[in-house]
Amino acid sequence: MRWNAIPITCRKFFRVTLDPIDCLPIAMFHPQTTHIAIIGAGPAGAATALALSTHAPELRISLIEASDYRQMRFGETLHPAARLLLQRLQLWDAFLAENHAPSHGIISIWGQDAPTHNDFFTSLLGLGFHLDRCRFDAWMMTVAEQRGVRIMRQNRLTGAMRTDTGWRLQLIDADNRRIALDADFVVDAGGRRAPFARLVGARRVLYDRLIGAFLLFEDKQDTAIDSRTLIEASADGWWYGARLPGGRIAAACMTDVDITRRLSLAHRGAWLTAAMQAQHLSRWLGGAQPTGTPILCPAQAGRLDVCTGWHWLAVGDAAVSFDPLSGQGLVQALRGGISAAYAIADSLMQQPAASVRYAAGIDAEVCAFLSARDHYYALEQRWPDQHFWRRRQQRVELSPQQLLQAAPEADSHPASLLYLSQAQRRRVLDLCLRQRTAHEIVHNLCVETKLPARHWLLVLQYLIKIGALILMPHPRSLSDFPSANLIK
Ligand SMILES: Cc1cc2nc3c(=O)[nH]c(=O)nc-3n(C[C@H](O)[C@H](O)[C@H](O)COP(=O)(O)OP(=O)(O)OC[C@H]3O[C@@H](n4cnc5c(N)ncnc54)[C@H](O)[C@@H]3O)c2cc1C
Structure with missing residues (x-):
């Protein structure tokens, strides 16, 4: 039987049914229970569990992880700022005992041919x-278990239904058995796929189409001696290389999905040919030998349109994922887990402002990220005509006095969720039901969302390009209205 196929009269226990999901009735009537169900035991989920187990030890916490951690995971450079967070989670000494490889800094070739060095040696935070x-x-999951968190290994979330007191989750274990778990509160820490949030209707807004094509190298003779991470811009994107523990090296081309296809980066030969563009990386790799074939890894910057809701919130990449250029993903996941623990404990004590504060924190992070990203990509001006860079350095060409209006039936336009959520798109189109100047629209949106004016100007340009907004006649000239005033 499918959950959405249960007759209405049998649904008295549930107020809302969500995505159609297979479910055996037995699972529905013998549920296990927990106070907090955390979906995903990556860094964000484990940090949430660890922080909650200290902050609210009376809560029963279940940490649910789909994988067995055998498949390769990328995102290996831990910024020195993580130290404070690991100390906060009382993990620092145990982390050091794990003997991960030290990283002494970052070499970047960005905006110029000569490398610049950011040595962690000079940082107060250490390596x-x-x-x-x-x-x-x-390891983080195991520590959580030692601190009393219930671990549900190799259990995948596949369904969710709202109950009177929280959520009933459907999990499938490694033997394909279905399990029902009743939780008062659910945390989506399931990474970019945001498995719970998407089941309950949240959608992901993308800010780009970045993807990483990774190739692993072996460096048995330790020829690539530099332990610093290397980042090198090239015509089609940027490359990076990082040493991994155990004499391995991860090297990747970070570019857009269509460019990955054009360069055939999924094939080893083509990957190695393309890597010749990155001369510093090629030298840095020294005599290291490539192994296997390239692995493609989605790396889009994006966020959920809604990251908190009734008895749930999202944390880590599920809530917001940054461009890996920022090198902040792991720090953000650990910090997010700690903030989420406070927000959850407060929400369960009937403090509705807690989740509003938590969501505002995420909005502020997104805002800071978008501004920083524009800044860094603008520093690289060597390939202004290449697609990868043009997309990230789009110029604002819209006159502030340009009159705009929503196209007839603009709402039904099959626009993807690039740049903005459904709700935001609806809001822009509502604002444009009557003719307004670009300045007026952008001003309203900046006040409402706190996102930078440049972001909204690019959104308007995008909506014009896809035909959802129409340029109305008689704009005054751009020179009358210095757009610099509009761009933060
Ligand atoms: C190419 C690339 C390179 C990166 N490089 C860096 C870097 O060098 N430094 C850095 O700090 N950050 C980097 N990042 C970002 C960093 O990897 C992420 O920000 C970080 O992993 C986020 O942690 P998380 O716990 O939120 O999500 P994840 O690490 O994605 O963990 C999510 C967990 O949820 C589990 N899960 C998923 N679906 C389900 C389900 N249905 N049921 C149960 N469990 C589920 C998954 O198995 C996984 O364990 C990089 C990212 C990419 C894409």
């Missing part, structure tokens, strides 16, 4: 680390 991500993630 960073190159992690074996599978080992790190599995």
Whole structure:
């Protein structure tokens, strides 16, 4: 039987049914129970569980992880700022004992041919680390277990239904058995796929189409001696290389999905040919030998349109994922887990402002990220005509006095969720039901969302390009209205 096929009269226990999901009736009537169900035991989920187990030890917490941590995980450079967070979670000494490889800094070739060096040696926070991500993630989960968190290994969330007091989750274990779990509160820490939030209707807004094509190298003779992470811009994107523990190296081309296809980066030969563009990386790799074939890893910057809701919130990449150029993903996941723990404990004590504060924190992070990202990509001006860079350095060409109006039936336009959520798109189109100037629209949106004016100007340009907004006649000239005033 499918959950959405249960007759209305039998649904008295449930107020809302969501995605159609297979479910055996037995699972519905013998549920296990928990106070907090955390979906996903990556860094964000484990940090949430660990922080909650200290902050609210009376709560029963279940940490649910789909994988067995055997499949390669990327995102290995741990910024020195993580130290404070690991100390806060009382993990620092145990983390050091795990012997991950130290990272002494970052070499970047960005905006110029000569490398610049950011040595962690000069940082008050100390060294960073190159992690074996599978080992790190599995270790955090094990520590959570030692601190009393119930671990549900190799259990995948496949369904969710709202109950009177929280959520009934459907999980499938490694033997394909269905389990029902009743939780008062659900945390989506399931990474970019945001498995719970999407089941309950949240949608992901993308800010780009970045993807990483990774190739692993072996460096048995330790020829690539530099332990610093290398980042090198090239015509089609940017490359990076990082040493992993155990004499391995991860090297990747970060570019857009269509460029990955054009360059055939999924094939080893083509990957190695393309890597010749990155001369510093090629030298840095020294005599290291490539192994296997490239692995493609989605890396889009994006966020959920709604990251908190009735008895749930999202944390880590599920809530917001940054461009890996920022090197902040793991720090953000750990910090997010700690903030989420406070927000959850307060929400359960009937303090509705807690989740509003938590969501505002995420909005502020997104805002800061978008501004920083524009800044960094604008620093690289060597390939202004290449697609990858043009997309990230789009110029604002819209006159502030340009009159705009929503196209007839603009709402039904099959626009993807690039740049903005459904609700935001609806809001822009509502604002444009009557003719307004670009300035007026952008001003309203900036006040409402706190996102930078440049972001909204690019959104308007995008909506014009796809035909959802129409340019109305008689704009005054751009020179009358310096657009610099509009761009933060
Ligand atoms: C190419 C690339 C390179 C990166 N490099 C860096 C870097 O060098 N430094 C850095 O700090 N950050 C980096 N990042 C970002 C960093 O990897 C992420 O920000 C970080 O992993 C987020 O942690 P998380 O716990 O939120 O999500 P994840 O690490 O994705 O963990 C999510 C967990 O949820 C589990 N899960 C998923 N679906 C389900 C389900 N249905 N049921 C149960 N469990 C489920 C998954 O198995 C996983 O264990 C990089 C990201 C990419 C894409």
